[in-house]
Amino acid sequence: MNETERYAAVAACKWVDEVAEDAPYETSLETMDRYNCEFCVHGDDITTMADGSDCYSFAKKAGRYKEFKRTQGVSTTELVGRMLKMTVEKSKPVSSVSQFLTTATRLAHFTTPRDLTPTDVIIYVHGAFDLFHVGHIEFLKAAKALGTYLIVGVHDDESVNNYMGSSFPIMNVHERALSVLQCRWVDDVVIGAPLVISDEVLTKVAKVDRVVCQMGRGNETELDGVDSYKLAKERGIFVEIDAPLSNMTTQTVMDRIMVNRAMYEARQAKKLGKAVVEEELLKQEKAGTI
Numbered sequence: 001m002n003e004t005e006r007y008a009a010v011a012a013c014k015w016v017d018e019v020a021e022d023a024p025y026e027t028s029l030e031t032m033d034r035y036n037c038e039f040c041v042h043g044d045d046i047t048t049m050a051d052g053s054d055c056y057s058f059a060k061k062a063g064r065y066k067e068f069k070r071t072q073g074v075s076t077t078e079l080v081g082r083m084l085k086m087t088v089e090k091s092k093p094v095s096s097v098s099q100f101l102t103t104a105t106r107l108a109h110f111t112t113p114r115d116l117t118p119t120d121v122i123i124y125v126h127g128a129f130d131l132f133h134v135g136h137i138e139f140l141k142a143a144k145a146l147g148t149y150l151i152v153g154v155h156d157d158e159s160v161n162n163y164m165g166s167s168f169p170i171m172n173v174h175e176r177a178l179s180v181l182q183c184r185w186v187d188d189v190v191i192g193a194p195l196v197i198s199d200e201v202l203t204k205v206a207k208v209d210r211v212v213c214q215m216g217r218g219n220e221t222e223l224d225g226v227d228s229y230k231l232a233k234e235r236g237i238f239v240e241i242d243a244p245l246s247n248m249t250t251q252t253v254m255d256r257i258m259v260n261r262a263m264y265e266a267r268q269a270k271k272l273g274k275a276v277v278e279e280e281l282l283k284q285e286k287a288g289t290i
Helices: 003-011 029-034 057-061 076-083 104-110 134-144 157-164 173-181 199-205 230-234 250-259 261-287
Strands: 040-043 065-068 122-127 149-154 188-191 210-214 238-241
Touching: 003 134, 029 057, 076 250, 104 173, 122 134, 122 199, 134 149, 134 238, 149 173, 173 188, 199 230, 250 261
Parallel strands: 040 065, 122 149, 122 210, 149 188, 210 238
Antiparallel strands: none
């Protein structure tokens, strides 16, 4: 994603209060003070500058650094690596290589539960939401504006592979569900939602008032020719919206990688080499030798 898209993606995270644009890679005390930040927080892995120095050395020396355990198996480098494994022909999803494991505790951390009220207007949308990006964010924001409670159905890996083809999805269903749950416009997620919206979705998950989709996609059918939105249309609760950035798709992100494949392959190799050095520095730091 470009700079503007990354600002928007971070701003949409429900735990973020403010985005510091054009921030320096090396965190300075001046930058922290400018934004009234008491602490700088990072995972338990060392991030270094080009010269090998610690990006957070100033905050650490000032006693203004906090650390938390890094989530294993999820990173930009990991996702780019999966994209580089993609094939043109339909094949096994690259999401199958994921080492990321979801627990009930982790799902709970991403959920902000609230009781539904009789006055709530419940919106339902569904899709793959692979490589969660600003196109998804703008769509979810526009959908939420039609009601007060947004439920998002996230399709399972096999279903996504069937209708998207190639080696999609890149992220497995739990990674995609958590990506959606962190979005500030989303209230709840149906993991492994049916491709064809059923009565169970419309009445058992919650009493859905509106089913929303992006303009021009309401007539798309599944592989067996069944209209995904047939039941919603019959009940008069189907709505199409023209959300901003609708031309931004998962394929858009993929194309950016593939057009510059050689550059990204070289970058991946460089990052893997840098990671080895940073791992050694981390061991030395924990041992107190640096």
